[in-house]
Structures are given as structure tokens and as C-alpha cells.
Amino acid sequence: GAGVSQTPSNKVTEKGKYVELRCDPISGHTALYWYRQSLGQGPEFLIYFQGTGAADDSGLPNDRFFAVRPEGSVSTLKIQRTERGDSAVYLCASSLSRGLRNVDTQYFGPGTRLTVL
Amino acid sequence: AQSVSQHNHHVILSEAASLELGCNYSYGGTVNLFWYVQYPGQHLQLLLKYFSGDPLVKGIKGFEAEFIKSKFSFNLRKPSVQWSDTAEYFCAVIPSGSARQLTFGSGTQLTVLP
Numbered sequence: 001g002a003g004v005s006q007t008p009s010n011k012v013t014e015k016g017k018y019v020e021l022r023c024d025p026i027s028g029h030t031a032l033y034w035y036r037q038s039l040g041q042g043p044e045f046l047i048y049f050q051g052t053g054a055a056d057d058s059g060l061p062n063d064r065f066f067a068v069r070p071e072g073s074v075s076t077l078k079i080q081r082t083e084r085g086d087s088a089v090y091l092c093a094s095s096l097s098r099g100l101r102n103v104d105t106q107y108f109g110p111g112t113r114l115t116v117l
Numbered sequence: 118a119q120s121v122s123q124h125n126h127h128v129i130l131s132e133a134a135s136l137e138l139g140c141n142y143s144y145g146g147t148v149n150l151f152w153y154v155q156y157p158g159q160h161l162q163l164l165l166k167y168f169s170g171d172p173l174v175k176g177i178k179g180f181e182a183e184f185i186k187s188k189f190s191f192n193l194r195k196p197s198v199q200w201s202d203t204a205e206y207f208c209a210v211i212p213s214g215s216a217r218q219l220t221f222g223s224g225t226q227l228t229v230l231p
Contacts (some may be wrong), residue, residue: 003160033218042121042207042221043161056218091161095217103149103168103211106219108161 002026004109006092012115013082021077021112025094032075033106034067035091043091049075050097082116089113119144121208123222130198131230138193138225140182140208147213150191152182153221156204164206167191178202200231 005024013019025032030051035043045059049069057067064082069075079086089111095104122141130136142148152164165176172184182193191208205226209219 031217035219040223042209042223043219045218045220048218056216059218093161103213103217105163105166107163108153110160 004092004094004107006090006109006112008112009110010113010115012117014117015082015084017082019079019082019114021079021090021114023075023077023092023094023109025073025075025092026107029094029096029107030072031095031097031104031106032069033093033095034075034077035093037089037091037111039088046077046090079114082114084116087114087116119148119210119212119220121210121220121222123206123208123225125225126223127226127228129228129230132200133197134229136193136195136198136202136227138206138208138227140191140193140222141189142191142208142210142220143189144210144212149211149213150182150184151209151211151219152176152180152191152193153207153209154204155207155224161207164193198227198229200229203227203229 007022032049034046037043047057047067052072064080067077091111092109093106095106120143150167153161154164155161167174167184175181205224207224208222
């Protein structure tokens with residue numbers, strides 16, 4: 001079956017511009033995660049959705065970052081007034097969510113490489 | 118907050134050599150542990166995971182990992198590596214409880230020479 005897909009695969013923008021990154025999770029997965037991976041580092045958590053609501057947004061670095069998942073499927077990560085330090089690979093993952101007592105495997109997409117000039 | 122340490126940043130081995138990649142975490146409670154792999158040009162894939170039970174976990178492609186609670190470690194092993202194992206390997210943890218996000222180590226780049 002189809003895995004997690006992310007578009008675009010690459011995005012180059014100028015400092016100060018607004019960008020949107022899209023994630024399409026595996027069908028039927030109710031949990032969706034955004035991570036950011038800088039060069040030479042492991043992925044860092046940004047935000048986690050359970051259904052349509054953000055269950056944990058503690059990893060968002062500041063108020064320039066925002067994410068939505070209006071219908072509980074596709075999610076969009078939005079970055080306002082981009083800065084050069086935002087350059088990274090943005091990863092999306094999804095998982096089944098069988099309840100609080102279960103930790104489900106997260107399946108990752110290929111990522112969007114964002115470059116802010 | 119929990120953290121994950123991978124002390125080997127780059128490991129170079131010849132084919133058929135044995136592999137052990139270190140992973141230590143800092144968290145006092147019960148944890149769920151993962152190893153993910155990223156092959157060149159591909160996305161992150163789950164290699165193996167430990168939730169509870171037998172501390173020796175077997176994953177795909179002949180990899181295994183051992184959870185040693187007293188050492189806060191979850192080292193990855195493979196008795197004989199192949200050129201196709203060249204990849205970046207990430208250890209990750211989710212504390213038991215309500216948290217669901219993975220905390221990753223910084224990764225270990227493994228290069229296997231043919």
C-alpha cells in the first residue's frame with residue numbers, strides 16, 4: 001500500500017517568505033507527527049496530531065510555525081517569515097493510534113528539504 | 118527531558134565484520150526503544166523495537182539489539198555486515214505514558230567497504 005507522502009520534495013525560498021509543506025499519511029492512520037532534521041542531527045519533534053487536533057505542539061520552535069490537519073488526514077506545516085535557520089529536512093510520520101496504553105510504530109515519509117536563502 | 122546519545126558518529130567496517138552501535142538514553146522510567154535506518158536516498162525505516170519482555174530483540178536483515186536497563190543502553194548488533202548495510206542508523210526512545218513523540222539520537226553513519 002501507499003506510504004506517507006510529502007510535497008514538495010524540495011522547496012527553496014527567500015528569507016521572510018511564507019511556506020507550506022504538505023503531508024499525506026497512510027490511510028487509516030489517525031496519528032500524525034512532524035519532525036525537523038538539521039544536517040548531522042537526528043530528527044527533532046515539532047508537533048503531533050491525534051485526529052484533527054494537535055495533541056502536543058511543544059516542539060514548535062516559535063510562533064512562526066503552525067500546523068493544521070482540518071479533516072484528520074492531510075496535514076500542512078506552515079512557516080511564516082522564514083529565516084535561514086529554518087533550513088532543514090521536514091519529516092512527517094503517521095501511525096495507528098490504538099489508545100494511550102499502546103505505542104505504535106511511526107512510518108516516515110521522504111521529507112521536504114527546505115532551503116531558505 | 119529525555120535524551121539519547123549515540124557516541125559513534127561514523128563507523129567504517131569491511132564486509133563480514135561484526136557490528137555494534139552504541140545507544141544510551143537518559144530517562145529514569147519505563148521506555149520504549151527503537152532503531153531506525155536511513156539508506157542512501159531513502160526515508161527512515163524501522164529496523165527493530167523494544168516495548169517489553171525479552172530484552173534481546175531481533176529485527177529485519179539480521180539485526181538485533183539488547184536492552185540493558187541497568188546501563189540505560191540499547192545497542193544494535195549484527196554478526197556480519199554487508200555492503201548493503203551502508204546507511205545512517207538512529208536510536209530513538211518514547212517514554213511509557215502519554216507521550217507519543219520519538220526522541221532521536223544524532224545518528225551513526227555506517228560505511229561498509231566491499
